[in-house]
Amino acid sequence: MIKRIISRIDIKNSYLVKGIQLEGLRVLGYPEEFAKKYYEEDIDEVIFQDIVASLYKRNQSKLVAKKITEDIFVPIVVGGGIKTLEDVQDILMHGADRACINTGAIKNPDFIEKSALKFGSSTISIAIETLNIKDHYKVYTDSGRSETNLNLFDWIKKVQDLGAGEIILTAIANEGTSKGFDLGLYEKVSKICKIPLIAHGGAGKPQDVLELFKKVDINGCVIASAFHYFYMNRLKKNKIVLGGSSNFLNNENFDQNNNFGISELKKYLNSNNIKTR
Amino acid sequence: MTIIMNKVDFGMPKDVKFCTKCNLSNQRPTSTNEFKHDALTKQIPVAFNKDNICSACETVEKKFNAKINWEEREKELIELCKKYKDFKGQYNCLVPGSGGKDSSYQSHILKHKYGMRPLTVTWAPHLYTDIGWQNFQNWIHKGGFDNYLFTPNPKIHRLVTRNALINLLHPFQPFIIGQKYFCLKIAKQFDIPLIFYGEHPSDYGANLKDLKKFGNNSKGSHPGFNNDPLAGLKVGEAKIGGKSINEYVDEGYKQSDFLAYIPPTAEELGKKNIETHFFSYYLKWIPQENFYYAVKNTGFQVNHERTDGTYQKYSSIDDKTDGFFYYTAYIKFGVGRAMLDAAMEIRNGHITKEEGLGLVKQFDGEFPKRYEKEFLEYVSLSRNEFDELCDKFRPDHLWGKKSNRWEMKNVPWEKKI
Amino acid sequence: MKKKPKVAIIDISINNILSISRALEFIGCEIFVFKEKFDVSKYDLIILPGVGAYSEGMKRLKLKGLDKSINETINKNIPLLGICLGMQLLFKSSSEFGYTKGIGFFEDEFNAFSENEEIQNILIGWNKVQFSNNNSPLNNYVKENDLENKNFYFVHSFYTDIENKRYEYGTTTNDSLKFSSIVKKDNVTAFQFHPEKSGKNGIKLLKFFINNI
Numbered sequence: 001m002i003k004r005i006i007s008r009i010d011i012k013n014s015y016l017v018k019g020i021q022l023e024g025l026r027v028l029g030y031p032e033e034f035a036k037k038y039y040e041e042d043i044d045e046v047i048f049q050d051i052v053a054s055l056y057k058r059n060q061s062k063l064v065a066k067k068i069t070e071d072i073f074v075p076i077v078v079g080g081g082i083k084t085l086e087d088v089q090d091i092l093m094h095g096a097d098r099a100c101i102n103t104g105a106i107k108n109p110d111f112i113e114k115s116a117l118k119f120g121s122s123t124i125s126i127a128i129e130t131l132n133i134k135d136h137y138k139v140y141t142d143s144g145r146s147e148t149n150l151n152l153f154d155w156i157k158k159v160q161d162l163g164a165g166e167i168i169l170t171a172i173a174n175e176g177t178s179k180g181f182d183l184g185l186y187e188k189v190s191k192i193c194k195i196p197l198i199a200h201g202g203a204g205k206p207q208d209v210l211e212l213f214k215k216v217d218i219n220g221c222v223i224a225s226a227f228h229y230f231y232m233n234r235l236k237k238n239k240i241v242l243g244g245s246s247n248f249l250n251n252e253n254f255d256q257n258n259n260f261g262i263s264e265l266k267k268y269l270n271s272n273n274i275k276t277r
Numbered sequence: 278m279t280i281i282m283n284k285v286d287f288g289m290p291k292d293v294k295f296c297t298k299c300n301l302s303n304q305r306p307t308s309t310n311e312f313k314h315d316a317l318t319k320q321i322p323v324a325f326n327k328d329n330i331c332s333a334c335e336t337v338e339k340k341f342n343a344k345i346n347w348e349e350r351e352k353e354l355i356e357l358c359k360k361y362k363d364f365k366g367q368y369n370c371l372v373p374g375s376g377g378k379d380s381s382y383q384s385h386i387l388k389h390k391y392g393m394r395p396l397t398v399t400w401a402p403h404l405y406t407d408i409g410w411q412n413f414q415n416w417i418h419k420g421g422f423d424n425y426l427f428t429p430n431p432k433i434h435r436l437v438t439r440n441a442l443i444n445l446l447h448p449f450q451p452f453i454i455g456q457k458y459f460c461l462k463i464a465k466q467f468d469i470p471l472i473f474y475g476e477h478p479s480d481y482g483a484n485l486k487d488l489k490k491f492g493n494n495s496k497g498s499h500p501g502f503n504n505d506p507l508a509g510l511k512v513g514e515a516k517i518g519g520k521s522i523n524e525y526v527d528e529g530y531k532q533s534d535f536l537a538y539i540p541p542t543a544e545e546l547g548k549k550n551i552e553t554h555f556f557s558y559y560l561k562w563i564p565q566e567n568f569y570y571a572v573k574n575t576g577f578q579v580n581h582e583r584t585d586g587t588y589q590k591y592s593s594i595d596d597k598t599d600g601f602f603y604y605t606a607y608i609k610f611g612v613g614r615a616m617l618d619a620a621m622e623i624r625n626g627h628i629t630k631e632e633g634l635g636l637v638k639q640f641d642g643e644f645p646k647r648y649e650k651e652f653l654e655y656v657s658l659s660r661n662e663f664d665e666l667c668d669k670f671r672p673d674h675l676w677g678k679k680s681n682r683w684e685m686k687n688v689p690w691e692k693k694i
Numbered sequence: 695m696k697k698k699p700k701v702a703i704i705d706i707s708i709n710n711i712l713s714i715s716r717a718l719e720f721i722g723c724e725i726f727v728f729k730e731k732f733d734v735s736k737y738d739l740i741i742l743p744g745v746g747a748y749s750e751g752m753k754r755l756k757l758k759g760l761d762k763s764i765n766e767t768i769n770k771n772i773p774l775l776g777i778c779l780g781m782q783l784l785f786k787s788s789s790e791f792g793y794t795k796g797i798g799f800f801e802d803e804f805n806a807f808s809e810n811e812e813i814q815n816i817l818i819g820w821n822k823v824q825f826s827n828n829n830s831p832l833n834n835y836v837k838e839n840d841l842e843n844k845n846f847y848f849v850h851s852f853y854t855d856i857e858n859k860r861y862e863y864g865t866t867t868n869d870s871l872k873f874s875s876i877v878k879k880d881n882v883t884a885f886q887f888h889p890e891k892s893g894k895n896g897i898k899l900l901k902f903f904i905n906n907i
Contacts, residue, residue: 001819002819002820002821002822002845004819004820013629020568020569020572020579021572021578021579021590022579022590023568023579023589023590023591024565024568024569024591025565025622025627025628026565026566026569039893042893042894044820052632055588055636056632056635056636057635057639058635070716071716071720073713073716073717073720073890073891073892073893073894073896073897074847074891074892074893075847075849075891092710093710093712094710094712095710095712095713095716096710097713097849097891119746120745120746120747121816122745122816122818122849122850122851123745131581133581138581140582142583144582144590145582145583145588145590146582146583147581147582165816165818166818172581173578176572177572195816196818196819219819220819242626242627243340243341243624243625243626243627244341244563244564244565244566244625244626244627245565245625245626245627246626247561247563247566248566248569257573277820277844277845277893
């Protein structure tokens with residue numbers, strides 16, 4: 001099975017931002033520039049996420065979708081504050097292939113079923129954010145800010161029954177840290193997940209991705225920090241003036257997180273018998 | 278209960294205004310000399326200029342408007358560090374902190390980039406949260422620091438905290454006293470010549486003119502940042518929890534029970550030649566960037582969910598009583614946690630004014646449910662008693678009752694009535 | 695100056711046609727979108743795209759007379775390209791939600807992956823297309839442009855494995871099940887995958903259709 005290598009671009013007010021453990025709004029540049037670069041480097045898919053939508057109770061997803069998906073001829077997923085059928089329709093009409101829903105689904109699980117029936121399961125991705133608290137995996141909404149009383153595994157089963165097309169599962173503790181994936185989590189979840197499952201959170205080295213695919217029966221992974229910090233240096237330097245948010249960007253000495261490029265990753269995976277496109 | 282307030286007046290302006298840039302209310306108090314703080318104390322509010330912009334915004338704006346030469350400032354830091362490099366003692370500087378994002382950043386960069394030998398000093402939270410303890414441990418284990426953790430006698434700490442709550446509706450006061458002044462005692466005891474604080478108080482509105490240092494005859498002072506911490510008081514006259522130590526002694530306690538809170542005098546500090554500097558003078562201080570640095574270098578982890586009363590997960594997360602500090606401030610001044618957090622993030626360019634407004638509207642003043650049980654046990658009050666106590670501290674010009682519910686008379690997202 | 699190829703896209707409005715429009719514009723076409731019956735003779739290429747339910751798709755084609763436009767295209771020998779659901783609609787029938795008759799240009803039927811217990815119900819993702827080595831212009835183009843053994847993007851739950859292999863120009867495998875991913879008969883070509891979502895290789899493949907215009 002070909003493993004999907006997906007990039008995720010978090011957006012706030014038309015800038016690409018990158019946090020750690022779903023916190024922090026450090027600006028790294030313009031999302032359309034990164035998206036274009038990733039497409040040129042043969043990324044399999046791009047997720048555009050408006051990360052403050054549910055928290056700020058607003059929805060700019062369709063603006064996101066239309067503006068920055070031009071000339072990106074691979075599947076595009078858009079998420080952030082999607083909670084009605086109109087929201088889904090809007091983003092599909094504006095260039096997205098799939099809607100990514102988290103908070104909206106938890107607050108109203110029927111929404112998953114209705115969307116799947118109207119638009120097809122394959123257009124509905126359910127994003128789940130989880131954290132291990134004293135050996136219980138808890139589920140969060142509003143960009144990892146509000147704890148629900150859902151049991152992760154029950155929610156995953158329910159989401160499948162309601163017709164979701166795939167699940168993107170984020171391990172909050174690993175997100176943005178470059179410390180590797182939470183393999184234990186994905187191992188457990190893959191046993192109960194019959195629809196495509198995608199891992200997100202923690203890729204720091206190509207070996208992390210290889211280990212994930214070798215040890216877990218999973219369809220793909222989402223990589224954000226590792227690619228952003230790698231390609232940041234390879235894009236034209238923009239002068240963005242946003243006070244503290246752009247301080248890192250404007251600093252000559254980029255204090256680098258662990259990072260790597262798309263082709264480097266794919267070559268490494270294929271040479272170790274993991275097939276990518 | 279020792280004092281019953283019928284008409285509270287903290288000295289704040291009767292005309293409520295909100296900063297046109299960061300939404301901060303002009304009711305926000307700046308720091309006060311806690312040893313003089315009692316029920317009748319009037320505090321100094323944050324200053325607003327004629328354009329209704331608060332002084333914190335004015336200060337922070339200077340950080341980013343390219344008028345400060347940060348390279349020069351860093352050179353000054355390097356010079357300062359060079360001056361103390363060959364200091365004979367084991368430690369040449371002291372960094373107070375808890376393992377939060379700010380102290381983690383500061384201590385780590387001082388040690389690993391500027392070659393200093395810091396002693397980190399921690400005044401324990403009232404009640405450690407799990408994440409707070411974990412971050413504290415990670416800080417010293419992963420960052421690699423000598424650390425002096427001091428826990429004031431919990432019985433006395435509870436006593437003064439309860440008094441602070443009942444007399445001043447300020448349960449955090451004993452912590453503030455310890456956090457601010459304990460490091461001076463340790464510097465004196467261990468002969469450490471240099472203390473680094475992080476953020477300059479003017480970043481949140483205090484009118485402290487010298488941005489580089491205070492104490493040791495530096496220019497200017499502001500209540501709470503006096504050259505002489507006791508500001509001329511004798512030990513027995515110093516107030517903790519709104520009550521003087523002499524009064525506690527009258528109740529049967531000993532003066533020695535409270536000495537953990539008493540700082541060295543200006544004279545004692547002068548003899549030791551201890552200087553206190555503000556790190557934010559030397560390097561551009563951006564709290565969110567401190568957070569990124571701390572995650573990377575000292576294993577800092579965010580809280581697992583947003584804290585009550587705000588939207589963020591990375592600031593002020595180590596004490597179970599934190600939530601009540603912010604909640605009581607909201608009662609007295611109409612300034613809650615979300616307003617403060619949002620104001621800081623607006624000033625630093627992370628969020629816009631409108632976004633901040635939305636967050637304040639959603640979260641400010643939210644009752645801190647998570648550790649309600651632990652806090653009420655700690656101060657030996659029932660929920661009813663606590664609510665009644667709070668009601669006595671609501672200033673008339675801020676609060677009114679609508680259908681038997683308390684409501685703020687002025688909120689930043691609505692035009693003034 | 696070379697004239698831009700005029701391409702008509704049939705829009706049955708169950709999903710967006712933005713991506714395929716953009717892809718065709720990207721390779722230099724002038725796009726015209728039709729939601730109802732139109733004069734096909736003005737166009738160099740007609741596209742029938744689609745994602746979604748078969749019965750709904752057929753219903754809309756008939757409702758707006760677009761099935762007639764498709765038949766006209768076929769009869770007038772104008773190049774027609776069906777994509778995904780568009781491909782399925784050109785066939786005889788599908789068993790989705792009961793039995794629905796299609797346009798019937800190809801004689802075979804579509805069946806659900808889910809009928810086979812051993813394989814995934816929905817194929818979402820990248821899969822290799824094995825182009826048939828039949829010396830056709832398409833096949834030669836594929837060889838010249840390094841498109842052999844490349845992956846393309848699929849998202850579907852129904853498939854067909856056509857009887858008459860003369861019309862089969864590409865196959866793909868879902869687990870152990872091999873199905874027809876490219877079919878061609880006369881002026882009608884159909885892809886089960888989405889060329890407009892298959893990256894640079896998809897774009898290259900689309901170019902084939904406008905090369906000779």
